[in-house]
Amino acid sequence: MKIKLIILASIAVLASIFLIKYFVSSSQKSKAGENDVTVVVNPVSGTKNLDEFDITYVISSDDQNKKINGVNMTFTANNNLQIISLSQIPKTYPSADDIFTAANEPTINAAKTSLNFAYLTLRPQSELTNSIFFKIRVKGNASGAGTLTLSRVSTEITGILNTTSVLFGISSTSNTDPSFTFNSGSTAPVINFKFDPVTTTVGANIDSAIAVFKIDGLPTGKGLTTFEAIFSFDKNVAEAVNITPSDTVVDKFTEVHKTIDNNIGSIKLTYLAKQVEGMALANNARFDITFKRKSTLTAISTTNTSIDASTATGDITGTNYQINKTNGQLVIHPRTTSSSSSSSRQSSSSSSTVSSSSSSRQSSSSSAARSSSSSSRQSSSAGPTPIVLIKMKLRFQGILTKPYDMTPQNVKINVVKEGESNTGFVETSFDPNYDGTYKGIIDVNPVDYNAKYYIYIKGPKHLQKKFCDALPQLNAQGFYSCGKAKITLHNGQNDFDFSNIKLLAGDLPEQGSVQNEMIDVYDLGIMRQYVPPICDVEGKKQDCTEAEIATYKQPALIVCDINMDNKIDQQDWSLILASMAVKYDEK
Amino acid sequence: MEPNTEVQTNKPSPMVIVGGGLILVLLVVFFILMRKPGTNQKIENTQNNQQAVVPTAKPTVARFGKLDISTSTANVTDGQDVIVVISGDSMGKEIVGYDSLIVYDKSALTLQSAKSAIVDFTIFKFDRPSHLSLTAVKNLNSKTPTVLNKTPMVELVFKAVKPGTFSIVLQSDIDKESTKMVDEKTNILYPNLSSVMITVK
Numbered sequence: 001m002k003i004k005l006i007i008l009a010s011i012a013v014l015a016s017i018f019l020i021k022y023f024v025s026s027s028q029k030s031k032a033g034e035n036d037v038t039v040v041v042n043p044v045s046g047t048k049n050l051d052e053f054d055i056t057y058v059i060s061s062d063d064q065n066k067k068i069n070g071v072n073m074t075f076t077a078n079n080n081l082q083i084i085s086l087s088q089i090p091k092t093y094p095s096a097d098d099i100f101t102a103a104n105e106p107t108i109n110a111a112k113t114s115l116n117f118a119y120l121t122l123r124p125q126s127e128l129t130n131s132i133f134f135k136i137r138v139k140g141n142a143s144g145a146g147t148l149t150l151s152r153v154s155t156e157i158t159g160i161l162n163t164t165s166v167l168f169g170i171s172s173t174s175n176t177d178p179s180f181t182f183n184s185g186s187t188a189p190v191i192n193f194k195f196d197p198v199t200t201t202v203g204a205n206i207d208s209a210i211a212v213f214k215i216d217g218l219p220t221g222k223g224l225t226t227f228e229a230i231f232s233f234d235k236n237v238a239e240a241v242n243i244t245p246s247d248t249v250v251d252k253f254t255e256v257h258k259t260i261d262n263n264i265g266s267i268k269l270t271y272l273a274k275q276v277e278g279m280a281l282a283n284n285a286r287f288d289i290t291f292k293r294k295s296t297l298t299a300i301s302t303t304n305t306s307i308d309a310s311t312a313t314g315d316i317t318g319t320n321y322q323i324n325k326t327n328g329q330l331v332i333h334p335r336t337t338s339s340s341s342s343s344s345r346q347s348s349s350s351s352s353t354v355s356s357s358s359s360s361r362q363s364s365s366s367s368a369a370r371s372s373s374s375s376s377r378q379s380s381s382a383g384p385t386p387i388v389l390i391k392m393k394l395r396f397q398g399i400l401t402k403p404y405d406m407t408p409q410n411v412k413i414n415v416v417k418e419g420e421s422n423t424g425f426v427e428t429s430f431d432p433n434y435d436g437t438y439k440g441i442i443d444v445n446p447v448d449y450n451a452k453y454y455i456y457i458k459g460p461k462h463l464q465k466k467f468c469d470a471l472p473q474l475n476a477q478g479f480y481s482c483g484k485a486k487i488t489l490h491n492g493q494n495d496f497d498f499s500n501i502k503l504l505a506g507d508l509p510e511q512g513s514v515q516n517e518m519i520d521v522y523d524l525g526i527m528r529q530y531v532p533p534i535c536d537v538e539g540k541k542q543d544c545t546e547a548e549i550a551t552y553k554q555p556a557l558i559v560c561d562i563n564m565d566n567k568i569d570q571q572d573w574s575l576i577l578a579s580m581a582v583k584y585d586e587k
Numbered sequence: 588m589e590p591n592t593e594v595q596t597n598k599p600s601p602m603v604i605v606g607g608g609l610i611l612v613l614l615v616v617f618f619i620l621m622r623k624p625g626t627n628q629k630i631e632n633t634q635n636n637q638q639a640v641v642p643t644a645k646p647t648v649a650r651f652g653k654l655d656i657s658t659s660t661a662n663v664t665d666g667q668d669v670i671v672v673i674s675g676d677s678m679g680k681e682i683v684g685y686d687s688l689i690v691y692d693k694s695a696l697t698l699q700s701a702k703s704a705i706v707d708f709t710i711f712k713f714d715r716p717s718h719l720s721l722t723a724v725k726n727l728n729s730k731t732p733t734v735l736n737k738t739p740m741v742e743l744v745f746k747a748v749k750p751g752t753f754s755i756v757l758q759s760d761i762d763k764e765s766t767k768m769v770d771e772k773t774n775i776l777y778p779n780l781s782s783v784m785i786t787v788k
Contacts, residue, residue, distance in 0.1 A: 101649055102774060122649045516763050521684040524724040525769035528683055531727060573727055580711045580722065 035166050037061045037068070037157055039150070039174040047181045052139040054087050055148060055178055060131035065162055067128035070120035072104065072156040080182055081138055081146025082112040088135035090119045099123055100132075118156075125160050140182030150176035191321045192217040193229055193307050195328025196429065197443070200291065200305075203387045204333040206492065208241065208292040210389075211305055211328050212441070213269075215285040215312065216408055216429070218321075220557065221566075223281020227312040228257075228270040231289075234303035235265035237332045238291045243267070246286035247433055248406065253282065265303075281314065284408055286431055297334040305330055388489055390415065391441045392430075395499040396459055398563035398575045399436045405557075405564040406432050410513075412458040415444050417451045418485035422587065425456070432564075437499040444489070452485035455496070456586075461562060462503040463519065464585035470496050482586070505562040506579035517585040519576065527576050530556040530568045652678045652735070652778040654687065654766065656757050662786045669696060669745040669785050671755055672704065675735035677768060680776060682733050684708075684724040685740065685768040688758040690717065695753045695787065696745040704739040707731050718761055719743075735768075747787040756782040 040058045059068060071090055077083045086106040091098055104118035115136065121128065140146055150170075157168040170176065193215055200211040215227060233240070239262040245255075249271060257270035267289065273281055289305075305328035312321045394411065409432075412425040430440035458464035468482040475481070480501045487496070506519035508526060516522075562572045653676045660669050673687060701721060703710040707729035713720040721741060725733060745755075757780040759766055768776045 099649060101651065101776075102772075105772060122651065518764065519722075520764070521686045521722055521724065521767060521769050522773065522775060524722070525684050525773040528724065528727060529771065529773050570727070577709075583711070583713055583720075583722070 035066075035161065036169040036171040037066065038171050039176045041174075041176060041178050043180075044175055044178045045180060047183060048140055049183050050140045050142075052084055052137050054135040054137050056088075056133060056135050057176075058093055058131060058133040059157060060093065061168070062130075063161075064130055066130050066159055066166075066168070067125055067161075068130065068132050068157060068159040068168070069123070069128050070100075070103070070118070070156070070158040071132070071134075072118035072154075072158075073116065074151040074154045075115045075136065076149045076151060077113045077115075077138065078147040078149060080140050080142045080144045081148055081180065082141045083108055083115045083148070084112070084137040084139055086115065086117055086134065087137035088133070089117075090132050090134040092129045093131040093133040095129070096133075097129075099127070116154075120158075125163075128160065140180065143182050143184035145179065145181055147177055147179040152176070188322050189219045189222065190217070190324050191215065191312060192324050192326065193312075194324075194326035195305055195307075196326070198326065199329045199331060201331045201387060202238070202291060202293045202333060204335060206387060207335075208290050209330075209387060211289045211291055211330065213287045213289060213305075213328070214408075214429070216283075217324070218283040218314065220405070220407070223273070223283050223314050224253075224285065225273045225281060225313045226271065227285065228268070230269075230308045231267040231305055232308050233265045233267075233291070233305050233330060234301070235262055237294055237297060237301040237303050238330055239294065240267055240289055241292045242288075242290040243269070244288040244290075246288075246431055248282050248431065249285045249287070251282075251434065252279070253285070280404075280406075283406055284431065291330055291332075293332045293335070295335075297332060299334060301332045303330050303332070304328070388444050388447045388491060389441055389493040390444060390455070390489070391493055391495045392439065392455075392457070393433075393497045393499045394430060394438045394440075394457065394459070395436065395502050396438065396462060396562075396564075397502040397505045397579065398571065399432075401436045402434045403432050403436065403564035404566045405561065407564075408432070409438060410460050411438075411440060412456075412464075413440075413442050414456040415442075415489075416454045416456060417448060418453065422454075422456055425458070441493075447489045447491075449488070449490060451488075453487040453489060454482065454485045455487060455498075457498065457503065458507075458515070458585065459503045459505070460513070461508050461559070462505050463507050463579065463582060464517070464587075465498075465501065465503050466586045467496070467498055467501070470494075472498060472501050474500060504579040504582055506576045506583075507585070508559050519579055519583050524576065524580075527560050527568070527573060530560050531570065531573050649777065650779045651776040652676050652680070652768065653780070654685075654740075654757055654768075654778045655737070655781050656689075656755060656783045658755075658783050658785065661784065662788070663747050664788050665747055665750055667747055667787075668699065669747055669787075671743040671745065671783065672739050673741045673743070673757065674737050675740045675768065675778070676737055677735040677770070677776065677778075679734060680768075680770045680774075682725075682735055682768050682776075683771050684722070686764065686766055687721040687723075687741070688761050688764055688766050689719040689721070689743070689755060690758045690761075691719070691745070691755045692749075692753045695747065695749040695751060696755070696785070697748055699744040699746055700742075702742050702744075704742050705733060707733065708740070710741060715761075718758060720764060747785070750787050752784060752786045754782050754784050756780075 037059055038061065040060070042056045042058075059071065061068075075083065085108070089102070090100045099121045100119035101121065102117070103120045104116065106115060106117040108115050136148065138148060152170055155170070157170070159166055159168055194213070196212055196214050200209050202209040213229065213231075215224065218224070240260045243258055243260065245258070252274060253271035254274055256272055257268045259268045261267075269287060271285070307325045307327055312323060314321055392413070396409070408429040410427050411430045412427050414422055414425040416422045426442055428440050428442050430438035432438050455467045456464055457467065466482040468485050468487060470487055472480050506523055507515045507517065508523045509515055510522065556568060557566065560568045560572055562575045565571070655674045655676070656671060657674065658669060658671045660667070663669055675682065675685070698714065698719060701710060701712040701719070703723055707726045708723045709726060710721060710723040713722075723741065757766060759777070759780055765777065766780060768778060770776065
C-alpha cells in the first residue's frame with residue numbers, strides 16, 4: 001500500500017510539473033501563431049535549365065519588437081535538385097549587415113541532398129533586426145522536377161521578444177518549399193566576347209585610336225579550340241587600319257581569317273588552335289584594332305563596333321560555349337583647324353602602334369607643337385580632350401616564367417599628380433606574357449603635361465606598390481623605394497616597364513574581391529586552410545578523388561594561388577610569409 | 588502463507604505496472620520538454636540575453652572569446668623591464684592565428700621584444716606610429732591543438748624610460764586594422780579585450 005501511495009504521489013508531482021511547463025511554454029510560444037515569423041522564398045517556383053542558381057530566404061516579422069538572433073536550419077533536396085552551397089550566410093535584411101557567426105558550419109552531405117547550418121549573433125538586442133536573409137545555391141541534375149524542403153521540425157529560429165528569449169515558429173502560410181522544373185537545355189559555360197573599354201575615342205588632334213577586343217571568362221581549366229568574330233562599323237566615319245593579335249593568339253592559334261573590308265565596314269577574325277602535343281589551350285584572346293578617322297569628317301560621329309556573329313568551341317562537355325557579347329562604341333572627332341595641339345611624343349608612340357598608314361603629316365605637325373606644349377594650351381583648347389594612354393608591364397611575386405594559369409588579372413591603377421592625394425582607382429585587366437610579366441593599358445584624363453606623377457598599382461592578391469619612375473630599378477640592397485615623382489605623361493601612348501619590381505602578394509581578396517590594404521591573419525589563415533592536404537570533406541582533411549579536388553579547388557585557387565601554377569602549395573605559403581616583411585599597402 | 592507472499596512478490600499488481608509505465612512516459616515527456624534550444628549543437632540563446640543588457644566595448648562587432656593582457660611587473664623603476672603577457676580564451680575554437688593591436692605611450696615605454704608563448708606560432712611585429720601591431724600564425728605542419736583556455740600567447744618586454752603611470756591597451760581596431768583571431772576554417776573571431784596599468788617610479 002505504501003508503494004502504491006509513493007507511486008501515486010510521484011505521478012501527481014510529475015503531472016504538476018508537466019502542466020506548469022506546458023502552460024509556461026504555451027504562453028511564450030504558440031498562442032495562435034503569436035510568435036511566428038514569415039519565411040518568404042524567392043524564387044519559389046519556375047522552369048530552370050541545369051545551371052546553378054540561388055534561392056533567397058527572407059525570414060521576417062511585422063512586429064518590430066521581435067528580434068531575430070539565430071537560426072538553425074535543415075533543408076532537404078528532393079528528386080532532381082542538388083544543393084551546392086549556402087551561398088550567402090544569414091545577414092540582416094535589407095541592410096545586409098554581417099552580424100552572424102557560425103555556430104554550426106554549413107554541412108552538405110555527400111549526395112548533396114541535405115544542408116544544415118546554424119548561425120547566431122551575440123549583439124545586444126538594440127542592434128538586432130526583425131528581418132534576416134540568406135541564400136542557398138542549388139542546381140538541377142537532370143530534367144524533371146525538383147524541390148528544396150525546409151524541415152520545420154528540426155528548424156529553429158530564435159530571438160528576443162521584449163526582454164524574453166523566444167523560439168519563433170514559422171507561420172503556416174509561408175511556402176518554404178520551392179519547387180522547380182528543370183529542362184535539359186544547354187549548360188555550356190558563358191564566355192565573353194567584348195570590347196574593353198567599351199568606348200574608344202579618336203580625338204580631334206590624333207588620327208587614330210586602338211579599340212581592344214577580348215575573349216575571356218572561360219571556366220578555369222577550359223580552353224578555346226576555335227573562335228570566330230565578325231564586327232561591323234560605319235565605313236563613313238572610320239576605317240580599320242591594323243589588327244594586332246596578342247602573344248597568346250600568335251602562340252596558340254593558327255590564323256584563318258584576319259580580314260578588314262573598309263568598303264563595307266567589316267572585320268572578320270577566325271582562329272583555330274594549333275595542334276601541338278602537350279600545349280595547353282589558350283583561355284583568352286585579345287586583339288588591338290586600330291581605327292582611323294575618315295578625313296572627310298566634319299562633325300563628331302559615333303559608330304558601334306558591333307559583334308555581329310560569334311562562335312567559340314573548346315574542350316567542354318556538350319555544345320559550344322555560349323557567348324556574352326559586349327559591343328564597342330567608336331567616337332570620332334573631326335580634326336580641328338589648328339594642328340599645333342598634337343605633341344611630339346604622341347606622334348612617336350602613335351607611329352609604333354598604329355599601322356604605317358598613319359600619315360607623316362601627323363608627325364610633322366606634332367613636332368611643330370613640341371615647343372608650345374603646355375597644360376594651359378591643353379585646357380584652353382576648344383576641341384575634345386586628347387587621349388592619354390598608359391601601357392604598363394608588371395611582374396607579380398612568384399611568377400618568373402609563363403604562368404600555367406594564363407587568366408588575365410584585374411589590377412587597380414591610380415595615377416596621382418604630385419602633391420595630390422591617392423584616392424580612387426581604375427581597375428583594368430592585365431594579360432600574361434610568356435616571360436611571366438603582365439601587360440595592360442589604361443587611359444587617363446585630364447592630364448597636366450607639365451606635372452610629375454606617381455602611379456599606384458595593386459594586384460588582385462597583392463599589396464599596393466607606388467612607382468615614381470618610368471623604368472624603376474632595384475637598388476644595391478634589392479629594394480625599390482619610391483621617392484620624388486618623376487613620371488611625366490604625354491598625349492598618346494605612354495609605355496612604362498615596372499617589371500623589375502615585384503608586386504608582393506598576400507592581400508588576398510575576401511568576399512566580393514575586397515582587399516583590406518594589408519596582409520592580416522585572415523589572409524594567412526585562408527592560405528593556411530588551403531595548403532595541402534587540399535581536399536577537406538565535411539571538416540576532415542582526407543584523401544579525395546581528382547573530381548572532388550577539382551571542385552574544391554576552384555574558389556580557393558582564385559584567392560590563394562599566388563604563383564598561378566594551378567595549385568596551392570608550400571610555394572604559395574612561402575611567398576605570403578615573405579611578403580609579411582612589408583605587410584601594408586604602400587601609400 | 589509463505590507461498591502466497593512469494594506469489595505477490597514475483598507478480599506485481601497491474602496498478603503498479605500501469606503506475607510505473609506512466610512515470611516512465613511522464614519522465615520522457617518531461618525530459619523532452621526541458622530540453623532547450625541551446626543544447627546539442629544548437630543555438631545558445633541564453634547568451635543573447637546576457638549580451639542584451641551588457642553592451643560590448645565595441646557594440647558594432649559581435650565579441651567571441653577574450654584576449655587578456657597582464658603583467659607581473661606593474662610597479663617598476665625607471666630603466667627596468669616591464670614584462671607583459673597576452674593570454675587568450677577561444678571558447679573551444681581551434682585558433683590558427685591572430686592579429687593584435689597594442690597601444691602604449693611610446694615616450695614612456697620602449698619595446699624590447701615580442702616573443703610567441705605558443706611554440707608552434709610564428710609572430711610578426713610591426714612598430715606602427717601609434718601602436719604595436721602583431722600578427723601570428725600557426726606553423727603549417729603543426730599538429731598540436733591550439734584551443735586557447737587562458738593560454739599565454741605572446742610575451743612583450745618593454746623598457747620603462749619615463750616615470751609616471753601608463754596604460755598598455757589591447758585595442759579593438761585602428762584604421763583598417765583590427766584585433767582578431769581566426770580558427771582553422773578561417774572564421775574571424777573578434778575577442779573581448781583588456782588593458783593593464785604600469786607605474787614607473
